[in-house]
Amino acid sequence: MMRLVATFQLLLWLTAITSAALTGSATLKDFSTLMYEPLSPGSKLDSIPTDYEPHSTFGDSYTDDGPEYYTPEPSENLSNVTSTGGRIWTEYIQQYAGIHLYDYAVSGSFCDRYFSPSSRNGIKQDQVPHFLNDTDYIGNGSLINPWDETIYAIWIGTNDLGPSAFFTDNRPTLTILDYVDCVYEQFDILYEAGARNFMLLNLAPLNYAPMYALPENGGTLGSPFWTDEASYNTNVTQVSEKMRQYVALVNSIYDYRTPTEVQISVRYPKSSFTIFDVHSLLSDIWHNPGAYLNGTAPLNVTSTIEACGSACSNTSARDSYMWWDTLHPSEQTDRIIAQEFVSIVEGNGTWSKTWTSPSA
Template sequence: MRVVRICLLLQQLSVLALAALTGSATLSNFSSLVIFGDSYTDDGIHAYTPEPDANLTTDSPDGGRPWSEYIQQYTGVKLYDYAVSGAVCDAVFSPSVRSGVKQNQVPQFLADQAYGGNASLVDAADETIYAIWIGTNDLGPGKSHRKTVSDAASPIVDYIHCIYEQLDVLYAAGARNFVLLNIAPLNFAPMYALAENGGVIDSHYWLNEDQYSTNVTLVSEKMREYVALVNQVYDYQSPFQILVSDRYPASTFTIYNVHDLLSDIWHNPSDYLNGTVPYNVTSYITACGSACDSDAVRDSYMWYDSLHPSEQTDRILAREFVNMVDGNGTWSQTWTSPSASS
């Protein structure tokens, strides 16, 4: 009997998914982007009231401007970028002091939203996208990569729960259009890559990696499995939450598949990179010294350093995000809650 119920539930989910699935997070009037994350998105501003707490960075972890700023440039939307370098979803589980989307970023957004001055966030729900891209550090050294389960590090299940809990908070605050960027193919980043793909031990962001393992293949394959697991959970849990349990009534939910987009860049760099030297997806800009001082050369590289995408890669991420919102996305899936479409 239990098996029959499970089969019926899966059939129900499949039917709803076919009826509600689209390829893009289309908004007829996209005026604001509120985003949370880590160094992959950090633009140097972490609060917006009464005035922004810093100037837009010109030296972000991609060596230039992050993808969120390019979205603003391409569309003219108002950008509220709360991402902080080194952040995790839930700082309670972090082995070191870090910004948490749960403890710091979402609360700061709520504080800005409640602020009484003219700079407070009062954007219409049907014109605003709330995006989260977090996980690079949650799956990184000292967190998922550890020798024993007794270490004070967050298991993957806690990280995933944290993501949807933050969406709950944002929904309660009025958010109705969500974009969840899945985990990048970290096993291609030089910090985690196979040796034949430029992988290194004891990189800048994991100086004591040799204490964990000196086996580059083991580290790379473990990261590949972690990334695949988390992204699979996103693919199944997201439509379930919005279509079956109706966790977010009258809303849309999009998975922006940056994993497959970045993987395509890695496999087909000539389709994306446009620098003046041979395309390079295994090494990185900071490793080539003065030879990479010019933008024309940098645009041939997928990676800025051993962990972070280059500015050219970030331009591609921004371009495809805009295509997604315009209804022309090829790297996304969007589900609309039954209560929103009825």
């Protein structure tokens, strides 16, 4: 009977995805109650190890704090000037929770470097292999990395969905599903190495970042991160809407594929798997800045600290801004992300969903 129910739920998931593709719908929310209410008893936040000690992360500039590997010594020092203009969210997790942090993220990265014809770092080719090499190292500088107490987090996709990749169709033989598959494949490798506690940070609301925003929301043409945008499309509204749909589609797939892989396919036996809904958190900051931003300047979610110039040389003024530049969140936004991460692990999070896998 349970196998029949599982099969039925999987068919519903496939039907939902197909329906979205055929109708052009970017979200699958209408299917949520029908599909996953029976699985809610396994979605306990306290299934994450609340006494966790280390935290290992993989990703791009949204997460990069400097070092690329840690043994026998870190490849470089921790950076206080990151994509936020200050410290990155993982550094604040280290401060708030007092944990050992191993951050393998590198600015400009893709999940798979093949997704772009440009030469980039890849989680698949570089970051996960660096981590595996570090875990094999024995001696001074070895990782403090007990598998059952460590949370392994991936936040990737800002570049994969951006220009020079899927947004501009640079690999016509691939689809966005290849990017999604790549993400789960990296969790596969970590699982085989011994990891059991996973966190997937979904895509940020990139359509609110000035690089992709609507004109009335501060959208710009020719961001420093996309200098030849005009050769692709000069219609800022079309660019913004395309990114909004891409992000919504990927996050919907994450929402439905993750519990399917964890609880129906049992892809990761005896594990916990959390989706940190950064998209909803950052969207809430955008819609309700007064609840999150606390700087001395007028609150601003459409422009950037870089555009503010000398008026934002005082760090207290910067805390009024959601964005550091046209693509990256501000340091204050990253503090909020870190606070929510810690709350999720402590079982008090608002923006997350956790599933536990049955035994093998």
